[in-house]
Amino acid sequence: VSHQLIVDDRERASGIIDLLYVNAFVDFEVKRLTVGDYLVDNWLLVERKSMADLVQSIITGRVFQQASRLAKSDYTTVIILEGRAQDIENYHIEKKIGNGKKGVVYQAYDKALKLDNGNSRAQSKLSLIKDLFGTGSKTIVAANTATPTRPIRPANKKVEPAPAPKPAPEVAPADTSADAEGNVLAAVEAWRAAWASQNIDQYLASYADSFTPAKGRSLANWKEFRRGRVTKPSKINLTINNQKTEVIDDSNAKVSFKQYYKADGRPIRTNKTLILKKVDGSWLINKEIASN
Template sequence: MKHNRSVLLKTLRLLTLVGACTAQFGHADEYTDVSQLVRANKFSEALTQVDSHLTAKPADPQMRFLKGVIQRNLNKTADAITTFTKLTEDYPELPEPYNNLAVLYAGQGQYDKARLALEMAIRTNPSYATAHENLGDVYARLASQAYNKALQLDSGNMVVPPKLALIREVFKPNLTNARPGAGTTVVAAAAPIATPAPAVSVPSAKPTQALTPAAALPTPTAVAVPAKPVPPVAVAATPTAKPAPAPATADAEKTVEAAVIAWAQAWSGKDMAGYLAAYSPDFDTPGKQSRSAWEKDRTDRITGKSRISVKLTELNIKVTGDEAVARFRQAYKADSLSVSSRKTLHLKKQGAGWLITREATGN
């Protein structure tokens, strides 16, 4: 059973910061220093620096999140659970603390608690892909427990063994297809911080906003620092000029980019008419909500903030016919919270414009 828990813990995705931490509000050096210490496996030193920072700024959600990740690396599971639990109490709108809390519970075999934590993460942010994936793994482990119990009560049941074998295959260690970072040191967790990169700035009507942490904490993507890629072996070939993108595709990409920027500007300005109009009537609402319920939820969340700021960087757009995919890093700030995360928008050409049909965080 202990081995099974270990395999599941490696399967579940714990949020981490890939790349140097950089923060706003003048703390860039502190976050970077802590991140570097963690990468060097100097967890005790990192924890000392985090505690020093929190003595002066005890409410800092980013540094508190980092502390939980460091505690986890030091095998101080109980302390890490306390840290993440307190974060969920102080910042219930952030999904990342719930996700990491679930990973810790799963590592202890407390799958019901892990399930509840992940369901809270998803309720907070229905498009949080990492939590959905982790919840699937936890459900599989709960199913395994139920099937084992069924066999104990009825050893002659011939239907259950094949189901158990299938689940065991899912959690079987696979060195070839292992998820990046499995079995490796967890790198400093990403706290909700902005990423320094030339950005497509979306000014807010009023200064502000939000970590959805899930917002406010780490970025919703995660795992350990990938190994340095091995340069490919060159194969002699006649060099050919790379064809320039067709003018029609280039024009479409510019139109999609304009639509994405307009969507972010409407969000920053709390312009609900413009924001909701950016979504297609066929938009895949999270959690299978009705369109009206989703619009009310978004309106309440956005207009309930005193100020919001949304900035997009690393914007990459791919157009295929009447469909497009826009991937970017989103720096979201609202009131006292801030978070940087990866986001993907799927759009479809409808009339002369491009409207959002689906969105996901953490891809």
């Protein structure tokens, strides 16, 4: 049985698109999706998140906006988390967000559940998101309870009451200086942890599409080179310290630090500077400068 699949074009760095090319049972198309990462057979909408992306999107609040949009869609929706629950410890999530489970995260849950209190389907789906992140009992997939057949649509629109006016889209508040610095450092920590754990997909996803590699390499050639350097060692020990962060404006920042790297050979100590820019609410690396 052949399946129809639409893949969001921003999923190229994950490597999944390359795997789909060799699967004869999937007929897929790559294009920009406004909600979700994958649309299967025009009824199942999938949002894919690695643990690093989950942590960063909780800190920025982006995950709750995504959950709200998923809840309002006409499709059966599911969120897939890649990785292990204990991987979250690698990103020091409680340190980054303040007071752990009783602090910023739970406030954000409540905010997400109030985004559309008149929509019973939204309430059901968003409650599942809260259960996923709040109880710790579900660490792989959270989905709504709709029967996976076809999108649920009104049977007779003529007798359906007039819909209530939709509220104006919520505009995320601009980062304060302290918030912006914390979010930038969280992005750098997610990059470091992905490198240390040899999670090549999340490591590459830490870089902006506009990233310019050193030595005149093309972005595609650099990614292939880094894929080998990150995945080949049997183990990587990577630490950074003495971070100095400069938030230049709402969309640009710079972080300098001392980097200690050890894989299968001798340790390498490097002074490094990352130039980051904010893209769709996430801080991504736009330039990397290293010196010994």
